[in-house]
Amino acid sequence: MTRWNLNYMKLRDKLLLMYVLSVFIPIVVTNVVFYQVTTANIRSQKTRDAGVAMNNLRNDLRVTVDQGVALSYSFYADPVFNDRLSRSFGSHFEYIQAYNTYLKGEFSGQLSQGIRWYQVYTNNPTILSSGYIERLTAIVRKTNWYEQFRAYSAPYPALIATDQTLSLVQRLDNLDTGGIEQLVKIDFNMDVIKEHFRNSGFDGSVYLVDPGGQIRFSNDPDIQGSRVGGAYSHIRFPNKTIRFESTYSGINYLEGWSLQGVMDEEIVLREVRKSRSFVIWLACINFVLPSIIIAAMSRSIHVRLVRIVKHMKKVKTQNFQTIPPENARDEIGQLTTEFNRMTETIRNLIDEVYLADIQKKDLELKQQQAQLHALHSQINPHFLFNTLESVRMRSLIKGEKETAKIVHHMAKMFRKSISWNEQHVTVKEELELIDSFLQIQQYRFGEKLQYRIEADSAVMMVQIPKMVILPFVENASIHGIESTAGQGLIQLFLSAEDDHLHICLEDNGIGMSSSRLKELLKYLDQNTDMGEHVGMKNAYSRLRLCYGDSFSFSIRSREGEGTQIRIKLPLNESYIRGE
Structure with missing residues (x-):
């Protein structure tokens, strides 16, 4: 025996059933309930008003007696x-x-x-x-x-x-x-x-x-x-x-x-009795008008839906014949328009669009990779030229082995920048490069510059994008320490906490005003060409490309007191060498 299902009913029968269940019965029940509730409410209100009137009269009489x-x-x-x-x-x-x-x-x-x-x-x-x-x-x-x-x-x-x-x-x-x-x-x-x-x-x-x-x-x-x-x-x-x-x-x-x-x-209840006939006439009107409207609307819906069903059956046999257009703006008219558009789209997807979309996605991927390689290739070399000039002048004046040491560090940095073909390096390799840079800066500034680097042993083999810490150290040295009158100190701390690599860079240089700090942060977040702080912009952009919203970056600075930069990177297992 076939189990009865609402989906087996025709649309006209569904509309009739919907009318009986959603219009006829609710109107009858609503009118009866409305009349009863109104009667009860009026009776309750009159009772409350009468009780209040009795209390007021009692109080008035008591006031008179109290006199x-x-x-x-x-x-x-x-x-x-x-x-x-x-x-x-x-x-x-x-x-x-x-x-x-x-x-x-x-x-x-x-x-x-x-x-x-x-x-x-x-x-x-x-x-x-x-x-x-x-x-x-x-x-x-x-x-x-x-x-x-x-x-x-x-x-x-x-x-x-x-x-x-x-x-x-x-x-x-x-x-x-x-x-x-x-x-x-x-x-x-x-x-x-x-x-x-x-x-x-x-x-x-x-x-x-x-x-x-x-x-x-x-x-x-x-x-x-x-x-x-x-x-x-x-x-x-x-x-x-x-x-x-x-x-x-x-x-x-x-x-x-x-x-x-x-x-x-x-x-x-006299007022309620007067409205009884009005409620009955209103209920009759509510029965007749919905019946006429539903009959007219059901015919409009039924005829056009049957036509759409016939054309959809043709699509099953790969016959993409469109339905003749009609002047209709309701949902069925929109359904007809979208059906015609769908059949045309299917043909276009089979012939052209699918292959063209694949080529477009491949081009976008290549453009993104080219942008990343372009960012990797941007290295601000001005500090190297300044250092070489210092080495040259000192070499002419003094004949010291210190010069050979500095030249060694310069050569080491050049070799690293040229030989790093991979996109990521270990924290240890990045710190070795930073140490070479700071020794060169100490050679330039003498006792004016002191530095301190501390890193947990657990983070030494963590993989990070290459040269993402060095530009910030360079900025702290040149823009923070070089312009200060006293002795400068640069401190770098790296630790692993809560599945994140925490990087903290501090200096006691000239610092920045709050307005200047806001301009710098706005500049780093803008998708514009490299400007004055090209090294920092390069490093920040590569971090954003590599980690998206998974990393955090903050700068705190006070004019005349120094600057602190904090970077937090996720410890992804894919960035650890050997795993």
Whole structure:
């Protein structure tokens, strides 16, 4: 039985399957998920907004109540006021004098926006009812607010609700009153409280419920008149409602009071319901348009691909027939153009291009080798001529064997430069040549030049390109030491570390300024003709040709202090003699 494979399907069937899997099903799923997610997000957002509105309303109400609490504690904590309120006055004149001197204006300016009025009650028989001070008579004791207050025994203020009015009642027993009962009743401004409810931003009904579960205030128009004071639990709400509760906890005078919010879920999702028909129409449009577009595009693709396949089968039989050109710029049109170009290229490769490319590569290789040989042949001979002139002059003046020694070293250097036909030499041979050069320079400069050469025995047989160290030593001698006034010292150190040959050349000559050093480094890196430092340029270029990016080269110099050159070459086994 043949195993089903997607590659066995025709292109039109693949496009149809792609449409169903990539357009039809995703659109249906996306619209359903989008509607559900949008509904959940709006519900969640509305819920968060309602919770924030409830918290804001709770805080606003507490601020208003705190205004009354602050005023009640002002009465409670005033010892002079409480003392005079509980004092037994000998005559009405004595009380009136006390009232005018202290009691009358003590708290007259403490009314705030949230407080409508305050009243002080006392059963002191020597006090007259005047201003905000009233006698605590039997009639007052029968009022609803006083009967509710008698149930409270706590020392802090009590929040009392009567006839859609909220009041705060506080016993004034901070000091010994001698058995006289006295208290303060503060009435809140209900217009301010109503304004808090209207501006809360809660999209629903809010109920202020006392510790006994009774409704004391609400913005619900159905909870008016006699229904205020009814039990909150007896109210019947629709099934799909969202409930909110914000309680006052940790506040003794508001302990047990709470705000109950009710919001209809249909109101929350009303905006989403309106967009349902729009989503359905948009989904239908998304189904129809892609169907028409895919049908037209599939025909355009199928016909032209079949034509390309037919011509590709002809190429298999070495029939390089091109496809007739068409005015098309899409990928299939580009594929047709590239197919025609490919068939022509194949013929050209067979006839001409392959052989011509081989000849071109061979020419480039020979040019590179010629460039390397040209670099090897460039030797700066000016120091040899200067030395020969010195030898000639000294030979005329003195008849010393030293001259013969120097001439011997000169001959040795000439022989090395002429006889070195190979591209690489050992470190030992390079150092012997450097030693001969430095002895010649010592002959020229006398005690002015001293030198020191140290090399690990492990690196003596390492192969390096010939004459890549000598030009730097020559430059240190001529340009560094020759121009200095004091005694010059050239030091050369060679060691093997981390599979690399480390070369360090130091001199205490005149050095270079930072600008001059930058120009020298730029000159060494440029692919230009040899200039002033031909020896260094020659050596640096041959190192770059031989090692590419595998070697490192650095120069450090300070004007008047000397120069240090560091070269690091890889220890390739092919460069070691005998291996």
